[in-house]
Amino acid sequence: MSGxxxxxxxxxxxxxxxxxxxxxxFGYLIKKQKAPKPTPIPKIELAFSIFGGxxxxxxxxxxxxxxxxxxxxxxxxxxxxxxxRSNVCRKTLTPDWYEKGSYELKKxxxxxxxxxxxxxxLKKNDYIGSATLDFDKIVNEKPLNGKVDxxxxxxxxxxxxxxxxxxxxx
Numbered sequence: 625m626s627g628x629x630x631x632x633x634x635x636x637x638x639x640x641x642x643x644x645x646x647x648x649x650f651g652y653l654i655k656k657q658k659a660p661k662p663t664p665i666p667k668i669e670l671a672f673s674i675f676g677g678x679x680x681x682x683x684x685x686x687x688x689x690x691x692x693x694x695x696x697x698x699x700x701x702x703x704x705x706x707x708x709r710s711n712v713c714r715k716t717l718t719p720d721w722y723e724k725g726s727y728e729l730k731k732x733x734x735x736x737x738x739x740x741x742x743x744x745x746l747k748k749n750d751y752i753g754s755a756t757l758d759f760d761k762i763v764n765e766k767p768l769n770g771k772v773d774x775x776x777x778x779x780x781x782x783x784x785x786x787x788x789x790x791x792x793x794x
Contacts, residue, residue, distance in 0.1 A: 665730045668763055669792035672727075674710055676720035677771070677785035683742035683750045688715045690743040691752065693785065697759065698735040712743050719785075726792045733759045740774045740783050753782030763791040 674693055683689050695708040707727050713719030736757040742750040753774030762768050767790025774783040 665732050667728050668731050669726050669728050670763065671788070671790055671792035672708070673724040673788040674721040675786035676718065676722070677783060679717045679719065679740070679752060679783040680781060682717065683752060684744070686715065688717055689752070690714045691719045692741055692743055693721070694739040694741065696737040696739070697729055697733045698737060700732050700734065704737055735759055736762070736789065738772060738774070740785065752776065757789065762789045767791070
């Protein structure tokens with residue numbers, strides 16, 4: 625009888641509650657081995673700047689907008705998670721934010737989603753439009769430095785905003 629066969633025979637008896645069961649002297653034969661820890665996904669620091677731009681249509685009764693931008697990343701399972709919200713540029717169709725920041729993201733992120741919103745105090749905020757960017761291209765090939773067009777749900781151009789997105793270099 626080989627050692628592996630003998631160990632398996634004892635282990636089957638222990639699983640059946642014999643020979644002291646899993647807490648007995650042969651319990652080590654059936655205790656689950658800890659799975660090796662998965663290799664952590666490398667991270668990258670994304671630098672970004674939001675400059676200014678134009679909004680095509682007014683979303684408030686005064687003929688203007690109180691606009692802000694939300695930046696999200698798309699996880700590998702397709703869900704989105706917001707990581708930045710800009711300040712609100714009030715009463716204008718030509719907002720200027722001049723904000724910058726950075727955020728650490730896992731390298732398995734595939735896309736960035738930029739959303740443009742109009743803030744309303746007494747009712748639900750108005751969605752103006754969105755744009756999707758290829759994360760891998762931004763951090764591995766060429767940073768984005770320029771105008772990004774936003775489109776509403778009917779694929780109509782709803783605004784253009786100037787951005788910078790790239791890999792943060794220390």
